Amino acid sequence: MTEASNRRETENLQVQLQKVIHLLSKHKLMAGFVQMQEMPRHELTESLVQKQNLAELQQLLDKLHPADVAYILEALPLQDRLTIWDLVKAERDGEILLEASDAVRETLIAAMDGNELVAATEQLDADEIADLAPDLPRYVIDDVFQSLPVEEREQLRAAMSYPEDAVGALMDFDMVTIREDVTLEVVLRYLRRLDELPGHTDQMFVVDRNEHLKGVLPVNRLLVSDPDTEVAAVMSTEMLKLHPNDKAQQAAHAFERYDLVSASVVDAKGKLVGRVTVNAVMDFIREESENEALKLGGLSEEEDLFAPVWKSVKNRWVWLAVNLVTAFIASRVIGVFEDSIEKLVALAALMPIIAGIGGNSGNQTITMIVRALALGQLNPGNARKLFAKEIGVSAVNGMVWGSAVGLFAFFIYDSVGLGLVMALAMTLNLLLAASLGVLIPLVLQKLGRDPAAGSSVMITAVTDSGGFFIFLGLATIFLL
Amino acid sequence: MTEASNRRETENLQVQLQKVIHLLSKHKLMAGFVQMQEMPRHELTESLVQKQNLAELQQLLDKLHPADVAYILEALPLQDRLTIWDLVKAERDGEILLEASDAVRETLIAAMDGNELVAATEQLDADEIADLAPDLPRYVIDDVFQSLPVEEREQLRAAMSYPEDAVGALMDFDMVTIREDVTLEVVLRYLRRLDELPGHTDQMFVVDRNEHLKGVLPVNRLLVSDPDTEVAAVMSTEMLKLHPNDKAQQAAHAFERYDLVSASVVDAKGKLVGRVTVNAVMDFIREESENEALKLGGLSEEEDLFAPVWKSVKNRWVWLAVNLVTAFIASRVIGVFEDSIEKLVALAALMPIIAGIGGNSGNQTITMIVRALALGQLNPGNARKLFAKEIGVSAVNGMVWGSAVGLFAFFIYDSVGLGLVMALAMTLNLLLAASLGVLIPLVLQKLGRDPAAGSSVMITAVTDSGGFFIFLGLATIFLL
Numbered sequence: 001m002t003e004a005s006n007r008r009e010t011e012n013l014q015v016q017l018q019k020v021i022h023l024l025s026k027h028k029l030m031a032g033f034v035q036m037q038e039m040p041r042h043e044l045t046e047s048l049v050q051k052q053n054l055a056e057l058q059q060l061l062d063k064l065h066p067a068d069v070a071y072i073l074e075a076l077p078l079q080d081r082l083t084i085w086d087l088v089k090a091e092r093d094g095e096i097l098l099e100a101s102d103a104v105r106e107t108l109i110a111a112m113d114g115n116e117l118v119a120a121t122e123q124l125d126a127d128e129i130a131d132l133a134p135d136l137p138r139y140v141i142d143d144v145f146q147s148l149p150v151e152e153r154e155q156l157r158a159a160m161s162y163p164e165d166a167v168g169a170l171m172d173f174d175m176v177t178i179r180e181d182v183t184l185e186v187v188l189r190y191l192r193r194l195d196e197l198p199g200h201t202d203q204m205f206v207v208d209r210n211e212h213l214k215g216v217l218p219v220n221r222l223l224v225s226d227p228d229t230e231v232a233a234v235m236s237t238e239m240l241k242l243h244p245n246d247k248a249q250q251a252a253h254a255f256e257r258y259d260l261v262s263a264s265v266v267d268a269k270g271k272l273v274g275r276v277t278v279n280a281v282m283d284f285i286r287e288e289s290e291n292e293a294l295k296l297g298g299l300s301e302e303e304d305l306f307a308p309v310w311k312s313v314k315n316r317w318v319w320l321a322v323n324l325v326t327a328f329i330a331s332r333v334i335g336v337f338e339d340s341i342e343k344l345v346a347l348a349a350l351m352p353i354i355a356g357i358g359g360n361s362g363n364q365t366i367t368m369i370v371r372a373l374a375l376g377q378l379n380p381g382n383a384r385k386l387f388a389k390e391i392g393v394s395a396v397n398g399m400v401w402g403s404a405v406g407l408f409a410f411f412i413y414d415s416v417g418l419g420l421v422m423a424l425a426m427t428l429n430l431l432l433a434a435s436l437g438v439l440i441p442l443v444l445q446k447l448g449r450d451p452a453a454g455s456s457v458m459i460t461a462v463t464d465s466g467g468f469f470i471f472l473g474l475a476t477i478f479l480l
Numbered sequence: 481m482t483e484a485s486n487r488r489e490t491e492n493l494q495v496q497l498q499k500v501i502h503l504l505s506k507h508k509l510m511a512g513f514v515q516m517q518e519m520p521r522h523e524l525t526e527s528l529v530q531k532q533n534l535a536e537l538q539q540l541l542d543k544l545h546p547a548d549v550a551y552i553l554e555a556l557p558l559q560d561r562l563t564i565w566d567l568v569k570a571e572r573d574g575e576i577l578l579e580a581s582d583a584v585r586e587t588l589i590a591a592m593d594g595n596e597l598v599a600a601t602e603q604l605d606a607d608e609i610a611d612l613a614p615d616l617p618r619y620v621i622d623d624v625f626q627s628l629p630v631e632e633r634e635q636l637r638a639a640m641s642y643p644e645d646a647v648g649a650l651m652d653f654d655m656v657t658i659r660e661d662v663t664l665e666v667v668l669r670y671l672r673r674l675d676e677l678p679g680h681t682d683q684m685f686v687v688d689r690n691e692h693l694k695g696v697l698p699v700n701r702l703l704v705s706d707p708d709t710e711v712a713a714v715m716s717t718e719m720l721k722l723h724p725n726d727k728a729q730q731a732a733h734a735f736e737r738y739d740l741v742s743a744s745v746v747d748a749k750g751k752l753v754g755r756v757t758v759n760a761v762m763d764f765i766r767e768e769s770e771n772e773a774l775k776l777g778g779l780s781e782e783e784d785l786f787a788p789v790w791k792s793v794k795n796r797w798v799w800l801a802v803n804l805v806t807a808f809i810a811s812r813v814i815g816v817f818e819d820s821i822e823k824l825v826a827l828a829a830l831m832p833i834i835a836g837i838g839g840n841s842g843n844q845t846i847t848m849i850v851r852a853l854a855l856g857q858l859n860p861g862n863a864r865k866l867f868a869k870e871i872g873v874s875a876v877n878g879m880v881w882g883s884a885v886g887l888f889a890f891f892i893y894d895s896v897g898l899g900l901v902m903a904l905a906m907t908l909n910l911l912l913a914a915s916l917g918v919l920i921p922l923v924l925q926k927l928g929r930d931p932a933a934g935s936s937v938m939i940t941a942v943t944d945s946g947g948f949f950i951f952l953g954l955a956t957i958f959l960l
Binding site: 011014017018021025065067068071074075076077099188191192194195196197199200201202219220221222223224226227244253255256257258259261278279281282283285286287291292293294296297298299303305306307309310312313317319320323324326327328330331332334335338341342345346347348349350351352353355356357360361363364366367368371372375376377378379381382385386389392393395397400401404405408412456464468 | 481485493494497498501505545547548551554555556557573579668671672674675676677679680681682699700701702703704705706723732733735736737738739741752758759761762763765766770772773774776777778779783785786787790796797799800803804806808810811812814815818821823825826827828829831832833835836837840841844846847848850851856857858859861862865869872873876877880881883884888892903911924944948
């Protein structure tokens with residue numbers, strides 16, 4: 001890489017993508033031209049220019065980091081994606097598959113045969129193979145498993161046995177372990193015998209004969225200490241010990257709070273079984289926040305930008321169906337009041353306002369509560385206080401926005417009664433939104449469900465049906 | 481810390497929070513008791529038990545990491561929070577303020593006088609002071625500025641000059657720099673003269689006399705190489721060089737893609753001015769995703785769980801106001817068709833279904849597009865393809881869900897015409913949702929605005945008003 005090109009790698013990636021697209025389109029143009037002329041595919045003109053384009057593309061790809069190749073593959077429509085995938089050197093396949101998003105990885109794996117998959121997978125570490133495993137055909141995993149040395153087989157078996165949201169799924173096995181009764185000089189000499197240290201080695205793990213973790217020796221302390229000191233004298237015994245079954249979410253919080261680069265993973269008996277590094281944690285955090293955004297947007301999972309239409313339909317239908325059911329219910333609530341609407345048709349025009357603002361306000365409350373629950377900051381001691389606060393906020397909002405919608409109704413329909421009913425309905429629906437905005441996530445949590453999943457849909461359902469009922473009910477009582 | 485207590489630090493935090501709450505309530509109970517008995521505050525019984533409780537609390541707090549103290553402060557109602565804040569040792573104030581959320585930090589700073597603030601701030605590094613600066617009174621900053629050595633003054637001035645979303649705002653100045661013409665042995669000896677290395681020192685920066693960055697020496701390479709080698713022979717010249725004005729978002733993507741622990745920041749002339757570390761990047765990523773979640777929930781910014789009611793009202797009113805305006809518009813669209821509704825009141829009950837499903841589907845499209853834009857994976861070459869895909873998806877959905885709502889209308893109201901109009905309106909609104917779901921974020925991006933901000937509100941406004949218009953319009957034409 002030249003000085004100029006590595007200077008702005010962050011911007012460069014999009015430039016690289018443009019280059020790939022440009023070369024691809026030249027390639028396709030030529031292929032089209034050749035076809036138009038009905039020349040046989042092996043004609044000189046084709047082979048020369050074509051090969052030159054492809055060679056240029058390949059050169060470009062070889063220079064890129066696996067993560068960058070994955071990025072480019074994700075940004076290309078399926079056919080172009082597979083053209084590029086064919087150009088990638090086979091020995092890089094595994095690394096690139098690891099970096100690609102689940103949806104795109106699936107399309108790449110579908111284009112490979114069994115031998116290619118085995119070859120690609122074999123080059124990876126046990127923890128990486130475990131990450132790919134769910135997307136690979138069973139026989140590929142079996143083949144790879146057979147080809148691994150015994151120790152790595154055990155690691156793979158272990159790594160595959162943990163659920164995706166457990167520390168065990170984030171962990172790798174690239175630890176440098178040392179003994180406590182040697183001097184730092186010995187440690188330094190031992191390290192020098194290695195070709196390289198595993199990535200993210202910011203500390204060495206001090207273990208006894210039975211591989212029980214006794215402490216950690218930060219590399220930084222190794223570097224500033226007198227080489228004649230013993231490990232035991234400089235090692236730190238205050239360290240984070242994760243368990244493979246701990247929630248990955250908790251580990252992530254610990255990494256953020258304590259600014260860690262790596263942390264040990266020990267089993268119930270205190271034996272060192274692996275480590276978690278900050279890059280795995282960062283990927284986890286990113287994935288979590290993406291999943292949350294997708295859920296809030298009503299998508300079941302991450303979607304390949306260029307997924308076939310039927311696949312996208314499948315990915316989206318669940319939330320649309322849920323939405324349909326709640327909409328049907330709201331519709332029937334309105335249906336009950338059809339007589340009232342017939343007598344005073346203004347109600348039909350005004351009712352969506354009550355429902356809409358209620359939904360918005362309820363979602364504001366829920367966002368606060370879900371966040372506090374995720375951080376574990378809500379407890380019986382302060383839940384009542386929070387509830388009181390949210391009721392207070394919606395009472396104030398009810399007065400402010402209730403007056404606004406009341407005035408709106410009064411000016412449009414010239415009816416004081418309608419204005420007052422609007423204002424009252426607005427206030428009541430905001431109070432309903434606040435109460436359930438606090439209760440729904442708390443109840444979901446109590447039931448052992450994820451309060452983030454679906455609570456927004458539920459609150460909207462309540463404020464829609466509830467808003468219609470309150471408004472039309474009040475109107476029927478007071479205006480008709 | 482005992483072995484048992486540090487084993488599960490990740491779970492422990494909530495246990496600590498419970499302990500604090502327990503001790504606090506004992507403390508308050510006793511204070512209340514003392515008051516009830518109308519004993520003077522200095523009575524022996526009070527002072528002994530009270531002091532014991534507070535001492536126990538203080539001991540607990542002293543053992544905790546600053547981030548954990550911040551966590552506990554965030555989880556407490558204002559009065560309790562300030563009681564605890566008073567117990568924290570003054571020399572830890574600065575670190576804890578840094579870790580607290582913006583909203584909570586504000587309440588803590590409000591409880592401190594000028595001298596306390598200056599004392600707390602002075603202990604921090606220049607980049608940390610810059611992080612706190614926006615929340616501090618002007619005269620505190622001035623005082624602190626005067627008290628700094630010249631070099632740090634320059635750093636503080638530099639750090640404060642960058643916008644929050646620039647690399648300059650993430651950067652710190654704790655670099656270890658070395659020269660390329662010395663041997664690793666010399667480097668090792670130089671390091672040993674230091675008391676400790678700055679956190680996250682995974683590489684040393686190789687600079688020339690003018691502090692121009694020539695390369696980096698990873699600590700791991702230093703450890704495995706022969707001490708007689710020269711730095712120039714083992715240093716790496718392929719490294720990420722950030723600029724202080726680069727977008728922090730781009731730096732974050734680079735850290736994720738290339739699994740970095742630290743990266744250099746150089747000015748336009750190639751002079752090393754600072755470094756960015758993975759912990760700053762991780763905090764940035766977390767903040768970004770929280771902000772997105774808050775925005776989607778309709779909150780303007782992070783809110784203190786125990787903010788006073790009026791503060792929460794202020795934090796939420798913008799999105800409620802926007803929502804109100806769009807609701808008023810939708811209401812007027814319905815108003816136009818009041819005659820039709822009066823003739824066929826079923827329309828009032830059915831119209832929210834069309835609007836609701838349209839909004840949900842539009843949000844699905846927007847979620848996809850906003851994500852692709854954020855990753856820079858959308859370009860003129862594939863935008864047309866994406867548009868076609870989204871139209872295809874909504875055409876299929878239109879047929880499926882259109883039939884469902886059509887049948888619903890038919891069964892409830894026993895009218896084939898109404899069923900057909902429902903189905904057609906549903907399909908058209910889904911097509912509208914897909915088109916604008918692609919267009920709105922693209923246009924926002926073209927206008928230099930953040931496509932994530934407000935696009936969800938806009939699409940819902942369009943599918944509401946549009947849905948009402950399409951459905952009521954079709955019904956007026958075909959059914960009346």
